[in-house]
Amino acid sequence: MIKLLVADDHTMFVDGIESILKTEEDLEVTGKCYNGPSVLSFVTENPVDIVLLDVNLPGMNGLEVCKTLSEEHPEVKVLAISMFNEESFVTEILNHGAKGYILKNTGRDELLKAIRSIYEGKSYFSKEVTETIMKSLMNQRKASTRTDHFIPKLSRREKEVLKLIAQEFTTQEIADSLYISLKTVESHRSSLLSKLNARNSAGLVRIAMEHNLLD
Amino acid sequence: MIKLLVADDHTMFVDGIESILKTEEDLEVTGKCYNGPSVLSFVTENPVDIVLLDVNLPGMNGLEVCKTLSEEHPEVKVLAISMFNEESFVTEILNHGAKGYILKNTGRDELLKAIRSIYEGKSYFSKEVTETIMKSLMNQRKASTRTDHFIPKLSRREKEVLKLIAQEFTTQEIADSLYISLKTVESHRSSLLSKLNARNSAGLVRIAMEHNLLD
DNA sequence: TTAAAATTAGGGGAAAACCCCCAATAATAT
């Protein structure tokens, strides 16, 4: 028996879901919540397999709920449900631990399919959502290549030093591990700062990660 | 007329593609390459709209070629082609600027569709590839939550300071912008170092980005 | 209501990073 918790601030929607699900013999709606915090407390006190979670909950929103859930109750799976096929919602909640994402205009059959997929440990996304994610993946790339100033090519040594900086080594430690002088590493550091247009190591690391320079 | 460069180390495959494409009036194979470096030199010397790039090229592999291409010739679009539906290949080459990814068992019609989509600035992925990407997105999350040590909750102030550090502000500048003392910011810094288990700002930024702490 | 955590702030010091300056040698490209 799959134990479900339905979380949405619209009572009618929650009841609708419940009536859809109650005809299924392997599914059971064990709880209904109308805001974020009550989801967390319900899950703490009752066994739940899957939370059908509205992304746009009032008060504590779905994202936060999902994040907290996946941290404190990693065994509980989250199927995100939303009215909107917004790429920001989709990617955000996936990064916060949701196992699936469907839209509210999803039909009965697809809802059941999604629930059972997730219960089996698989993930589920409706077709529209999948398309949205692909688009956002691409736009993400475009955005990062569009906004940023051209980055001059880094030399082999500079890349090495950069990686070690990101791994929290000090200049002296980098010098030791590369068998070169402290001054040489400082010299590479300063050309890195200038090439990446950064003010300090923090910026170096941020820019390096934004540009995938650490592979 | 869409100008295509076909890059693959298997001559038969290149010729096959060419013969498929030559019946199309809006497509023209203007070049054929059998290794990585020659792709780069061809593109430098000839106008090319789309490169049909085999991911598994000998010598300089497809990934490197794609990365260099998108840096030095961002106007040239890359349609990655591979024998394997390996998630590592797919995600890697997408992060290196490819606009689409199809498999070698793709049929004629889908190939044409992919080329024209990409020419119009859209992206294209075959169905199998899309599934693979979704899976890898999920696994990525699993991997990152599996390996990393639990991160204590950061307080509101700590998050603020962390974001400003990542934006390359110095402690003094952070103090000024938050209207608090230098010493207070130092105190937040040190609790950040301890909570995130970092040795310095570089680590702070790396860990913050690895855990999406900067949104 | 009491305990715990967060926010504030300071003194003082050591280590690291950052910023000028410069310059020789090695590798690479034209």
Place this chain on the structure above:
DNA sequence: ATATTATTGGGGGTTTTCCCCTAATTTTAA
């Protein structure tokens, strides 16, 4: 061959970070 870039290294100095200590006030949670 020759010019450019990469790599190496140094002197000397300022700024910033990091670390140790303490501690009052405020906010939040049990």
